[in-house]
Amino acid sequence: MLLCLLDVIMPLFAFLAATRNRYILKYQLGANIVSAMATGSSKSRHAPAGELAVRTERRTQLLDVTAGVAKMVQDSGVQTGICYVYVPHTTAGVLINENADPDVAADIEAALTRMVPKDAGYRHAEGNSDSHIKTALVGSSATIFISGGQLELGRWQGIFFCEFDGPRSRRLRVKIVPD
Amino acid sequence: MLLCLLDVIMPLFAFLAATRNRYILKYQLGANIVSAMATGSSKSRHAPAGELAVRTERRTQLLDVTAGVAKMVQDSGVQTGICYVYVPHTTAGVLINENADPDVAADIEAALTRMVPKDAGYRHAEGNSDSHIKTALVGSSATIFISGGQLELGRWQGIFFCEFDGPRSRRLRVKIVPD
Amino acid sequence: MLLCLLDVIMPLFAFLAATRNRYILKYQLGANIVSAMATGSSKSRHAPAGELAVRTERRTQLLDVTAGVAKMVQDSGVQTGICYVYVPHTTAGVLINENADPDVAADIEAALTRMVPKDAGYRHAEGNSDSHIKTALVGSSATIFISGGQLELGRWQGIFFCEFDGPRSRRLRVKIVPD
Numbered sequence: 130m131l132l133c134l135l136d137v138i139m140p141l142f143a144f145l146a147a148t149r150n151r152y153i154l155k156y157q158l159g160a161n162i163v164s165a166m167a168t169g170s171s172k173s174r175h176a177p178a179g180e181l182a183v184r185t186e187r188r189t190q191l192l193d194v195t196a197g198v199a200k201m202v203q204d205s206g207v208q209t210g211i212c213y214v215y216v217p218h219t220t221a222g223v224l225i226n227e228n229a230d231p232d233v234a235a236d237i238e239a240a241l242t243r244m245v246p247k248d249a250g251y252r253h254a255e256g257n258s259d260s261h262i263k264t265a266l267v268g269s270s271a272t273i274f275i276s277g278g279q280l281e282l283g284r285w286q287g288i289f290f291c292e293f294d295g296p297r298s299r300r301l302r303v304k305i306v307p308d
Numbered sequence: 309m310l311l312c313l314l315d316v317i318m319p320l321f322a323f324l325a326a327t328r329n330r331y332i333l334k335y336q337l338g339a340n341i342v343s344a345m346a347t348g349s350s351k352s353r354h355a356p357a358g359e360l361a362v363r364t365e366r367r368t369q370l371l372d373v374t375a376g377v378a379k380m381v382q383d384s385g386v387q388t389g390i391c392y393v394y395v396p397h398t399t400a401g402v403l404i405n406e407n408a409d410p411d412v413a414a415d416i417e418a419a420l421t422r423m424v425p426k427d428a429g430y431r432h433a434e435g436n437s438d439s440h441i442k443t444a445l446v447g448s449s450a451t452i453f454i455s456g457g458q459l460e461l462g463r464w465q466g467i468f469f470c471e472f473d474g475p476r477s478r479r480l481r482v483k484i485v486p487d
Numbered sequence: 488m489l490l491c492l493l494d495v496i497m498p499l500f501a502f503l504a505a506t507r508n509r510y511i512l513k514y515q516l517g518a519n520i521v522s523a524m525a526t527g528s529s530k531s532r533h534a535p536a537g538e539l540a541v542r543t544e545r546r547t548q549l550l551d552v553t554a555g556v557a558k559m560v561q562d563s564g565v566q567t568g569i570c571y572v573y574v575p576h577t578t579a580g581v582l583i584n585e586n587a588d589p590d591v592a593a594d595i596e597a598a599l600t601r602m603v604p605k606d607a608g609y610r611h612a613e614g615n616s617d618s619h620i621k622t623a624l625v626g627s628s629a630t631i632f633i634s635g636g637q638l639e640l641g642r643w644q645g646i647f648f649c650e651f652d653g654p655r656s657r658r659l660r661v662k663i664v665p666d
Binding site: 176178213215216217218219244245249251252253254255258261262264265266268269270272302304306 | 388389390403404405406409411412414415416418419420422423445446447450451452453455460461462463464465487
């Protein structure tokens with residue numbers, strides 16, 4: 130019975146904490162993350178959810194959003210679980226790779242453009258078929274474990290929002306599911 | 309205590325609802341979805357599961373299965389959670405991309421075939437190594453959030469079963485995990 | 488109330504079982520899997536977690552880790568749920584594909600190397616940009632359903648750890664979430 134009550138009360142606290150931090154967040158997450166917003170409701174017993182608003186600056190750009198996602202995990206109060214990130218766009222994706230040397234992201238951007246040229250006799254009239262194809266290769270979601278209240282990323286790993294048809298305002302949805 | 313009971317009763321109702329709709333579904337999901345079947349049992353307290361049977365018509369074909377998956381989510385009665393789709397084949401995958409203009413799917417099909425030619429001195433004797441390689445690139449599963457009892461897809465997003473060695477009868481497994 | 492207690496007791500049993508089997512495992516999983524370790528604690532009410540330590544032997548190598556992951560699922564005692572595998576490295580990934588004919592894995596290795604050459608004017612100074620790019624294409628995690636206490640893989644499917652900058656000692660994290 131006590132455990133059942135904890136199931137209700139703990140996410141509620143997490144949600145309240147997230148709400149309080151909403152306005153502080155935008156000053157902490159770096160230039161490209163416009164805002165971070167918790168969108169969960171008290172009806173959701175288990176899984177705090179939210180969204181990062183990002184602003185990309187180039188047509189093809191891997192944007193490091195690790196700090197923003199990590200902050201949402203910390204604010205959720207979830208100690209052990211899984212963090213899901215999801216891109217609701219069709220010309221942008223998400224991937225996990227090295228964020229220590231920015232040349233790695235640049236090399237991934239260049240390699241995708243080499244593999245999927247901008248113009249190659251595509252049928253889609255909007256001129257961004259290459260952006261859709263790159264998204265299909267990279268994927269629309271990623272899964273990261275949570276342990277000790279933190280994203281359990283490998284030593285060199287970061288989370289990259291992958292812009293393939295920018296510059297644009299974009300969103301990255303985040304869902305945090307405790308064990 | 310009440311919450312614990314709800315945990316048992318609600319998926320049971322969802323399962324019964326899914327069973328009742330099983331025979332109706334095949335007439336509603338479009339030509340290529342042969343059937344949709346809930347395979348959960350009353351033992352499973354939390355996560356309704358099921359399967360879409362699809363029929364592909366070309367060797368390489370992105371087949372829009374959004375309506376079929378969306379119907380299973382609605383039938384499950386789950387309001388907030390995650391929907392997992394999984395392809396149990398090794399020459400077919402699943403991806404999320406634009407389903408408004410069918411030219412996008414056609415461009416993705418063509419680009420994958422350009423990147424992974426059918427014949428390129430492969431070792432595997434069955435003549436479908438390109439199908440296995442395309443599957444490795446696209447992936448065997450996708451994750452979509454559920455909110456308000458619906459798949460929380462972006463405005464232009466649909467779910468595509470990716471046939472790379474058709475035409476064939478195929479299966480897409482679906483698992484719906486409430487928060 | 489009884490159900491709440493079961494929620495606590497059952498994973499505890501699973502954890503104890505996993506701990507007991509920890510030392511036996513390394514002799515059963517084949518040459519390349521160095522060890523398998525359950526890293527969950529009794530605080531974690533729901534989701535047993537662990538890690539496979541693998542040893543790769545070539546620069547680019549798809550290593551079949553299905554037996555190791557399957558063993559961890561069995562040891563967890565989880566009957567229905569989801570198994571997540573996660574690679575904490577930036578030059579190695581994980582994918583699901585055919586493990587019956589080893590030529591399929593060899594063809595995937597060769598195709599990725601053809602698509603992403605080792606040298607192509609990359610900026611990253613460590614000389615392994617191709618390894619990072621292949622990882623971005625293949626992905627860092629995979630999701631497999633659990634049913635009847637077993638990984639619910641398709642008939643021809645296996646789980647491959649994808650080494651792209653070996654030979655090295657590597658880790659594959661495993662998390663098992665019951666429904």
